[in-house]
Amino acid sequence: MRELNQAQAARYREYRAFVNELVTPRADQMDAEQRTPEDILEALANCGYLGGCIPAEYGGSASDALSYGLLCHELGRGSASLLSLLTVHGMVSASILKWGSDEQRATYLPRLARGELIGAFAVSEPEVGSDAQLVGLRAVEHGNAFLLSGRKKWISYAELAGLFLVLARTEAGPTAFLVERNRPGLSCTPIRGMFGFRAAMLGELKFDACRVQSSSMLGRPGLGFSYVGSSALDLGRFCIAWGAVGLAQECLDLSLSYSSRRKQGGSELANHQLIQRLVADMMTDVRAARALCLRAAELREERDPDSILETSIAKYFSSKIATRVANDAVQIHGANGVGPEFATQRHFRDARILEIIEGSNEIQQTVIAKAGYQSLHFREEST
Amino acid sequence: MSTSSESVQDIKTRTKDFLFRFVRKRNLADSDDFFASGMVNSLLAMQLVLFVEKEFGIKVQSEDLDLKNFRTVEAISGFVEKKRALG
Numbered sequence: 001m002r003e004l005n006q007a008q009a010a011r012y013r014e015y016r017a018f019v020n021e022l023v024t025p026r027a028d029q030m031d032a033e034q035r036t037p038e039d040i041l042e043a044l045a046n047c048g049y050l051g052g053c054i055p056a057e058y059g060g061s062a063s064d065a066l067s068y069g070l071l072c073h074e075l076g077r078g079s080a081s082l083l084s085l086l087t088v089h090g091m092v093s094a095s096i097l098k099w100g101s102d103e104q105r106a107t108y109l110p111r112l113a114r115g116e117l118i119g120a121f122a123v124s125e126p127e128v129g130s131d132a133q134l135v136g137l138r139a140v141e142h143g144n145a146f147l148l149s150g151r152k153k154w155i156s157y158a159e160l161a162g163l164f165l166v167l168a169r170t171e172a173g174p175t176a177f178l179v180e181r182n183r184p185g186l187s188c189t190p191i192r193g194m195f196g197f198r199a200a201m202l203g204e205l206k207f208d209a210c211r212v213q214s215s216s217m218l219g220r221p222g223l224g225f226s227y228v229g230s231s232a233l234d235l236g237r238f239c240i241a242w243g244a245v246g247l248a249q250e251c252l253d254l255s256l257s258y259s260s261r262r263k264q265g266g267s268e269l270a271n272h273q274l275i276q277r278l279v280a281d282m283m284t285d286v287r288a289a290r291a292l293c294l295r296a297a298e299l300r301e302e303r304d305p306d307s308i309l310e311t312s313i314a315k316y317f318s319s320k321i322a323t324r325v326a327n328d329a330v331q332i333h334g335a336n337g338v339g340p341e342f343a344t345q346r347h348f349r350d351a352r353i354l355e356i357i358e359g360s361n362e363i364q365q366t367v368i369a370k371a372g373y374q375s376l377h378f379r380e381e382s383t
Numbered sequence: 384m385s386t387s388s389e390s391v392q393d394i395k396t397r398t399k400d401f402l403f404r405f406v407r408k409r410n411l412a413d414s415d416d417f418f419a420s421g422m423v424n425s426l427l428a429m430q431l432v433l434f435v436e437k438e439f440g441i442k443v444q445s446e447d448l449d450l451k452n453f454r455t456v457e458a459i460s461g462f463v464e465k466k467r468a469l470g
Contacts, residue, residue: 099445220448226428227448236431303437305401305430312426367426374405 002366003294004066007234011067011279015074018047023078024343030079030199031346034061034192036160042084045115048166053090053235054097058109065300069242069293076243077250079201080350081307083243085118088179090239092165092230099219099228104178108163121177121236122152122205124231130363132174133225134166137207139168139175144214146170148185156357157190158203164208165218167229172222176229177212178260180317185210196349234308236358237315238296244318244354251322251329251347252282259332283289292317303354309371316364317356326351385394394439401434402456414456418444418450428453435459 054060075083093112111117123132137150164179191202201250219228259269269275294312299307330337337344355361393444431453432443452462
């Protein structure tokens with residue numbers, strides 16, 4: 001990528017090597033076994049990648065927004081499940097960094113940075129998805145503690161996480177809590193058989209009068225969604241956007257390689273104009289999505305308020321084209337594309353999940369469209 | 384550190400310039416509650432945090448998370464003044 005400075009280019013090479021060596025060769029097996037091996041988690045931790053949102057003073061390796069995007073790109077290229085690990089772990093880490101008390105930061109950030117503790121983001125419920133403000137899990141104040149009751153579902157890496165960022169409803173409204181896995185009254189049931197993200201060790205959490213200290217609250221009561229959840233999801237969308245570009249790039253590369261080898265009608269697929277049409281659209285989509293992600297990274301680095309909308313646009317477009325590109329990759333690979341020996345079918349299944357998580361694409365569309373109308377009104381009234 | 388009356392006005396002007404991109408009300412008064420009026424979308428809460436942090440060089444932290452600090456131009460200006468005074 002031409003946009004990278006020397007340090008970013010060096011990191012990008014390192015991330016690529018990591019994924020090529022440790023992730024891609026095992027991603028299909030992880031998908032089939034529906035689990036993430038411990039040694040891969042250890043490798044992510046040892047390389048400092050789990051501390052990518054945490055500054056050095058807490059033992060992390062945070063650098064710049066673009067470098068973090070590149071890491072997401074590469075993990076998305078290798079395994080969307082691992083991308084989701086980095087995403088939710090980063091969302092929890094960044095939320096504690098931004099909204100946590102001094103004690104919460106000191107207690108959790110060094111362990112999250114070292115990967116001793118995995119963070120998971122527990123917002124979705126069996127009956128509450130996109131409209132997280134309607135969260136149903138109750139948190140009832142009880143002395144200097146809260147009793148949490150209810151369920152959370154489809155929580156990525158719930159099976160492994162030692163710390164959950166939980167959105168619950170208090171009398172004041174949606175409120176965020178940090179809940180350690182070993183709290184009495186909290187149990188986790190693994191979820192198997194999902195269409196994609198099959199190695200992401202999803203789980204359903206049950207809170208049965210689970211008692212947490214008031215000091216476990218993250219941020220202020222009633223503002224758990226508008227600030228804590230929103231800023232976490234903003235980071236989540238940034239990760240997913242970059243990861244989607246990585247997934248699409250991998251599908252493009254697989255298609256270029258396969259169509260150069262595979263012969264049909266006496267000639268390589270690459271010589272067939274209808275294949276060339278697919279490849280041209282894939283290349284264009286990937287470049288366009290990457291340009292949006294680069295724009296989002298630039299604005300995030302500047303802490304610009306517009307970064308939120310640009311990240312939403314990048315997530316919407318990148319995940320949409322990831323599905324399109326993966327779909328075309330399956331088509332180019334023919335029967336091989338849907339078989340267990342080729343990764344294209346895994347990428348297609350994972351790409352569909354990218355369109356749903358961290359705010360469904362329909363939510364992104366409504367947010368983007370509203371911003372478009374606001375922009376029109378602003379321009380009309382400024383002239 | 385105290386803030387001069389000129390800079391208070393400057394904070395309000397810069398805040399209004401930012402808000403006019405999102406709020407369709409050109410005669411926005413300093414005391415208008417733009418959250419209560421439904422004039423804004425769901426992104427604005429976080430956009431305002433990023434705006435005051437970048438524009439005025441302050442850091443919004445958990446203890447500052449109170450919509451009262453962000454509901455009106457007057458409240459934002461008072462909040463920025465307070466944070467600057469605290470250094």
